[in-house]
Amino acid sequence: MHNQVLALRNLIRSDAPLIHNITNVVVTNFTANGLYAAGAKPVMAYAPEEAADMAAAADALVLNIGTLSSATNEAMLIAGKAANKHGIPVILDPVGAGATSFRTESAAMLLQELDIALIRGNSGEIASLAGSEAVVRGVDASAAPADAAASAAKLAASRQTTVCMTGEVDVITDGSNTLTVHNGSPSLQDITGAGCLLSSIAAAFISRSDSPLEGAAAACAYYGVCAEAAADRQPFPGPGHFQVHLLDMLQQLSDEQLNQQLIIKEAAL
């Protein structure tokens, strides 16, 4: 898959796909800057009055429930249906699913009503959507349970979608085929929005790929290598500089370094 990762990364830079984000108020700025750095174009539009128009003009749509409200719920449904109608891929980031019933039910409602190309979440969120009795507190992942990858595959199969469960190893599965990505940095857990931004970058990759499975795996590898490169830069350490370096590397990472460091494997579940 090395060539596909490089090809997708460069397609994003040449095509500048427009990514429509309906996301949480914590990560809007970081998400927009991360998408620009990767070569894509972000747009945020939350009003029910324009959600359909903006989604229809976009190359991918990201629905992130991190600071959900009934108003954004409505905008997500409107935008999602417009995207489905025009064949535009929809990415769901179920932030904090399992932490409150409002979040769990909102995520389930979006899964029920929309055709979702990719669900990107941490192990607790994925387990919660798969129906496990996951213990989710706040919006951070706890240690992945032993059967996390099986939960992901079960969720993908039952919902006929692709699941990207990120953690120390990222697992991307459509229920039949599974890829694992072995890149990243522990520093990603020290900043807010690292997972949210990955969801939006996965949207950019999927907008240029025939396969959500391969698009999401390529996005995880690219993002993980950028994080590795950011953690190697000076001055470090500290989450302030890590965040700055990560934005730098999303733009400046060389194809050579990406090719050399990315690790994607086929896995049997």
Next chain:
Amino acid sequence: MHNQVLALRNLIRSDAPLIHNITNVVVTNFTANGLYAAGAKPVMAYAPEEAADMAAAADALVLNIGTLSSATNEAMLIAGKAANKHGIPVILDPVGAGATSFRTESAAMLLQELDIALIRGNSGEIASLAGSEAVVRGVDASAAPADAAASAAKLAASRQTTVCMTGEVDVITDGSNTLTVHNGSPSLQDITGAGCLLSSIAAAFISRSDSPLEGAAAACAYYGVCAEAAADRQPFPGPGHFQVHLLDMLQQLSDEQLNQQLIIKEAAL
């Protein structure tokens, strides 16, 4: 105009004008930090219950429709009318006008109902407000059409306002007189909110100037030279560091460097 740019920049630092921003959720933090760095005081207040009180206490009001909703539409109208009543200048940033009819119509409604001192936008947004068949996708400028400056002058004349159309060259026009500013850095396009922050900084300059035309041109020159200085600093390149350096330079830029690098010209349209 060199002396006026320096004088205005230092008036902002000594007076610390209060700039009331009703702006989009992507750029709130960057806008507030940029205003502090320039020496002004930001305040964000969106609730209809307090929008009039806050606008009446401010030195300028910025209305930015980047993540519009019907609720913020209402707050913008209330704040704008209070500002007009008290003679406080109102700056409109029509983010994404032309991209959806909701945005185009909201911007037109604000222009109709309020006395706007300055419209600050990119070429697509300005062309859209001027009634051209501009193709606007998302919130980023496409290449400026050949007649962009004429569109800006037409819009300024028909609305009896001043228009600041930013791009590789910034065009500021009141329909009769036109200034161009030849400062800036391509890196401004790599980060989110660069235009939004300029709108708020223009508000600070206009709050201390007799002429929106000269105030906006001075703001563009100051902001452009800060961007040039930021792009020259180490470590660079990358959008993460560029953003950090830009905030630094908005505060630390010397009068000498500003005086030496700023380029403002009178133009015939």
Next chain:
Amino acid sequence: MHNQVLALRNLIRSDAPLIHNITNVVVTNFTANGLYAAGAKPVMAYAPEEAADMAAAADALVLNIGTLSSATNEAMLIAGKAANKHGIPVILDPVGAGATSFRTESAAMLLQELDIALIRGNSGEIASLAGSEAVVRGVDASAAPADAAASAAKLAASRQTTVCMTGEVDVITDGSNTLTVHNGSPSLQDITGAGCLLSSIAAAFISRSDSPLEGAAAACAYYGVCAEAAADRQPFPGPGHFQVHLLDMLQQLSDEQLNQQLIIKEAAL
């Protein structure tokens, strides 16, 4: 108190308390990143539908009225009552109280309806809540009036709470006992959200302390020494880098430096 400050700082790192923030849209990202850097876990949840569930699962709740709306007012009440019911400390940051009657009344309503463990504000906000004729313009502190500390003690006594009034010297008082903290950096005034983040960090300290008075004083000392360390790092000066260094130091500050630089005194009012 030196040992208690160190002990609390390290308890936060080992326990990772979950801090539920209902805060303003300007500072969400900086607050979340600052809490992560300090070792706590942030969560933002604003919807009335989930505010009670999230607050009940948290270790402390922060209510910040910086960009208030009637909807967030409602969510704050719901979350605050749930927190009170479960014995979870509630911290109020009355941003801009005194600047508009909507803010002043909203803060007064929250103080009336909820059991507040700590009020954290600047001198103008505290004076306004104490009933003084404070002149508050926007959301920034003016020079502290001579009787500011007396106002803080009066407010604490009348509301049976603890007040943390931050400024060049931080005053923490429960009406009977008063501590002052003599750490910090003038650069904190050059960035947005410095006070808001301190409120959330105080929440983390109070979640691990038997005394809001001591918890808040420890938080002020830790935060102030981090600011001092940030202002000493290279490259500086400038608010862009100061913000990055501050996030770094919240994570990386050594116990030795904290112990050596922190200054907390008992004060007689």
